[in-house]
Amino acid sequence: EAQVTQNPRYLITVTGKKLTVTCSQNMNHEYMSWYRQDPGLGLRQIYYSMNVEVTDKGDVPEGYKVSRKEKRNFPLILESPSPNQTSLYFCASSTGGGVTDTQYFGPGTRLTVL
């Protein structure tokens, strides 16, 4: 089954404790992206990757890191989480272009930073 998986689905942590949210897709997609969703603000893009070893900032990259060492994986790293990073996070992937640019989203990771 074609899917995007994220882990963990729920996470409660404390300020300053490094964490990683994993994202994996099994569709051989070149394009992957991370978003955060906050009430009233919609989805805002954090980082995206056009292919392996190619990443770029979205609209809200501060406080986040990403890496794309393999095509299927695109982890989101919070080196020193703060309470304002409490949010619902989504990973997405697509083939990257043309009529097949349909975005496939993961189920989301709800992060709480105390």
Next chain:
Amino acid sequence: KQEVTQIPAALSVPEGENLVLNCSFTDSAIYNLQWFRQDPGKGLTSLLLIQSSQREQTSGRLNASLDKSSGRSTLYIAASQPGDSATYLCAVRQTDSWGKLQFGAGTQVVVTP
């Protein structure tokens, strides 16, 4: 900078009525526009994708139109059903910064039996 707006933020209609959802964007230099559905606590599901060269796309009861010159897209859902209750979001991909995807805040729809 591209701004994507969806008005209204919430909408309630009786079952059977046609739904009309609006999405407006400020920069017409878009590569494509997508409509998504989000159920509570779930991820987003793509409904329709319209290329910048297209005027509309259809899938079953759903029809999406695109007017680039006026910066607008409309999603029509015919003969609404309670199962159509969800939040609907639109997103645009820019021509000049292809990797970025800009979302509207969404319209929350409730279809009452």
